[in-house]
Amino acid sequence: MKNKLDFIDIMHGSDGHHRKEDPNSFEYSYQAEITNVYSLTKTEKLYQIQIADPKLRTKFTFKPGQFVMLELPGIGEAPFSISSSPVRHGDIELCIRGAGNFTNFLSRVQRGTKVGLSGPFGTHFPVEKMHGQDLLLIAGGLGIAPLRSPLLSVLENRSRYGRVDIMYGAKNPDELLFTYQHEEWRRFDINLDITVDQADKQWQGRTGLITEILKERIQESTDLANNTFAIVCGPPIMFRFVCDMLTQAGLPMQKMFVSLERRMHCGRGKCCRCNIGSTYTCIDGPVFDYWSVMNLKEAI
Amino acid sequence: MIFKVFPKKKLSLLYELLAVNTMVGPTLKGKDRNGKSLYDFDVLYTFDDLALDYTATIHSAKRFVLPYHEKLSSFDINKTDWKKHVDINVYKPLVFFGMHPCDINALNKLDMVLAGNVYPNPYYIGKRKNIFIVGLDCSPEPQCFCHSMGTDSALHGFDMFLTDLGDKYFVEVLSATAFDFLSQIKSKEPSKKDHQHYKQVNALKNKNFATNVETNDLTKILDLEFDAKAWDQWGDKCLSCGTCSNVCPTCYCYGVEENIDLDLKNANKIRSLHSCNLLDFAKVSGGHNFRPEKSTRLKYRYYHKHRGFVEAFEESLCVGCGRCGQACLADITPPEVIASVRGKE
Numbered sequence: 001m002k003n004k005l006d007f008i009d010i011m012h013g014s015d016g017h018h019r020k021e022d023p024n025s026f027e028y029s030y031q032a033e034i035t036n037v038y039s040l041t042k043t044e045k046l047y048q049i050q051i052a053d054p055k056l057r058t059k060f061t062f063k064p065g066q067f068v069m070l071e072l073p074g075i076g077e078a079p080f081s082i083s084s085s086p087v088r089h090g091d092i093e094l095c096i097r098g099a100g101n102f103t104n105f106l107s108r109v110q111r112g113t114k115v116g117l118s119g120p121f122g123t124h125f126p127v128e129k130m131h132g133q134d135l136l137l138i139a140g141g142l143g144i145a146p147l148r149s150p151l152l153s154v155l156e157n158r159s160r161y162g163r164v165d166i167m168y169g170a171k172n173p174d175e176l177l178f179t180y181q182h183e184e185w186r187r188f189d190i191n192l193d194i195t196v197d198q199a200d201k202q203w204q205g206r207t208g209l210i211t212e213i214l215k216e217r218i219q220e221s222t223d224l225a226n227n228t229f230a231i232v233c234g235p236p237i238m239f240r241f242v243c244d245m246l247t248q249a250g251l252p253m254q255k256m257f258v259s260l261e262r263r264m265h266c267g268r269g270k271c272c273r274c275n276i277g278s279t280y281t282c283i284d285g286p287v288f289d290y291w292s293v294m295n296l297k298e299a300i
Numbered sequence: 301m302i303f304k305v306f307p308k309k310k311l312s313l314l315y316e317l318l319a320v321n322t323m324v325g326p327t328l329k330g331k332d333r334n335g336k337s338l339y340d341f342d343v344l345y346t347f348d349d350l351a352l353d354y355t356a357t358i359h360s361a362k363r364f365v366l367p368y369h370e371k372l373s374s375f376d377i378n379k380t381d382w383k384k385h386v387d388i389n390v391y392k393p394l395v396f397f398g399m400h401p402c403d404i405n406a407l408n409k410l411d412m413v414l415a416g417n418v419y420p421n422p423y424y425i426g427k428r429k430n431i432f433i434v435g436l437d438c439s440p441e442p443q444c445f446c447h448s449m450g451t452d453s454a455l456h457g458f459d460m461f462l463t464d465l466g467d468k469y470f471v472e473v474l475s476a477t478a479f480d481f482l483s484q485i486k487s488k489e490p491s492k493k494d495h496q497h498y499k500q501v502n503a504l505k506n507k508n509f510a511t512n513v514e515t516n517d518l519t520k521i522l523d524l525e526f527d528a529k530a531w532d533q534w535g536d537k538c539l540s541c542g543t544c545s546n547v548c549p550t551c552y553c554y555g556v557e558e559n560i561d562l563d564l565k566n567a568n569k570i571r572s573l574h575s576c577n578l579l580d581f582a583k584v585s586g587g588h589n590f591r592p593e594k595s596t597r598l599k600y601r602y603y604h605k606h607r608g609f610v611e612a613f614e615e616s617l618c619v620g621c622g623r624c625g626q627a628c629l630a631d632i633t634p635p636e637v638i639a640s641v642r643g644k645e
Contacts, residue, residue: 004320005430008426010426010429023420027373027384074375074567099587270414270421273553277611
């Protein structure tokens with residue numbers, strides 16, 4: 001009929017030059033499989049997840065600090081920072097605390113479970129920009145999960161960086177994550193300092209706040225303003241203290257990077273749940289330099 | 301831009317030509333307790349269903365491009381294995397007859413986020429591209445402040461736009477399809493007199509706005525007044541019901557949830573529109589809520605509309621239709637909130 005309007009089918013390319021991206025990719029998720037699950041503490045588990053198709057697995061690349069959306073059909077979808085090294089491509093590790101409906105369900109699944117994986121999304125820690133500089137990698141609590149990816153990346157390319165200090169704090173020794181790897185991280189050319197707020201009888205390490213370790217490190221440093229980058233992950237209260245301390249010591253705000261956490265339902269800057277003012281944590285973050293965070297109302 | 305005129309009596313003919321497609325437009329839904337007519341956008345079956353002299357509709361037109369609930373994908377589950385099916389839920393074009401400039405501008409603003417940006421949303425674009433819009437000029441109502449927001453006239457985002465000149469319609473034509481329909485009803489070139497008349501009608505409309513919102517430096521003022529007491533006062537009044545977002549033509553925030561059938565063989569992923577005024581909007585698992593107080597949630601809504609969006613897209617997300625103020629159970633209206641935050645009560 002003459003007056004019948006033409007149907008524009010954007011999924012099959014009758015949309016001409018206006019199309020910016022393949023519309024099929026929006027809701028696309030990789031078929032992946034949980035290949036291993038390790039209990040790290042009472043509540044946190046490490047999931048090894050592998051993209052099923054070997055070609056796609058190799059094609060999947062990410063940068064330290066980016067996150068993926070993990071989907072369990074019929075249960076839900078949630079964002080998680082990647083905890084593994086970028087060199088492992090689509091063979092990723094996610095460190096997840098059983099805290100909500102989705103993560104508690106996840107804590108009960110066994111290896112072999114098929115999951116959906118989309119991403120990687122968001123900004124990353126600029127580890128390449130940090131070449132030749134000293135690094136402060138500071139994590140509090142579950143903050144070690146997003147920090148582990150840049151940490152492993154730095155370890156793999158150790159010769160490209162100056163002095164590297166890892167500082168990690170947790171509430172008590174039972175809540176320390178990746179304990180089996182601590183000795184591996186503590187090498188002759190890396191300082192690893194671990195502290196807990198409350199020690200138990202077996203604990204032989206340091207007790208106290210992470211800022212105390214940082215204070216000692218700052219006193220040792222000669223030229224913090226020019227030769228150092230910091231990556232800080234943890235609860236907002238912790239990175240506010242840490243970043244303020246570093247700012248006072250002369251480290252420029254744009255050389256400190258933090259990873260923010262927000263509720264997310266899409267990871268693609270559409271659902272608006274992670275919005276802070278003009279900023280979407282999913283596409284403009286989750287990694288921000290401290291200057292951007294300071295500049296955002298209610299970010300911390 | 302190409303302009304045309306046609307006599308008013310030919311409007312029904314234009315409608316009939318377009319009506320081989322699905323028609324959507326303003327229609328009378330009933331009366332409120334004060335006897336005021338209530339209108340809403342809905343599917344039209346005859347020309348008589350169309351209420352072109354409508355006052356602002358209860359809901360905006362967004363549900364035709366951004367449904368309140370929408371299935372994003374479905375899953376076939378076979379024990380440990382599953383397959384995902386994606387359907388963007390668009391099957392045929394729609395004709396939107398009689399959309400006011402504020403609603404056209406609202407769709408243009410939604411385009412910026414949902415059709416542009418880093419990840420264009422095919423569910424939205426598919427529907428948006430299949431809408432043929434016949435715009436219609438309006439006369440300002442007491443709650444309208446579109447003039448202040450710069451959305452009282454539409455520059456793009458429609459196919460044809462009608463302005464009432466008494467005995468005829470003055471038409472702005474923006475698409476070849478619209479031009480073709482206007483040729484079929486034998487519309488004419490406007491005369492100089494028509495041009496004059498059109499300008500007079502627009503000038504008269506501009507005079508009739510009763511509500512104004514001062515938008516100068518609003519982004520800076522919102523930052524300066526971030527801790528203003530006014531937010532707490534409005535927060536105390538707010539019921540956190542989310543009605544404002546429900547009727548807003550540009551509120552697009554959503555939540556996604558997945559449901560599984562009882563036989564565990566099929567599952568659906570459903571997107572539902574949400575509101576930043578609802579308690580759980582920014583609550584993360586583990587129990588922490590980034591905006592636990594009513595005042596911070598209400599403030600956030602204004603920040604997103606009038607500050608965040610401006611920073612990202614150079615214009616406000618609010619179109620000044622006044623629907624949120626009309627629908628609000630606690631009588632919170634944007635002009636009053638903005639004035640009080642500016643310190644001009």
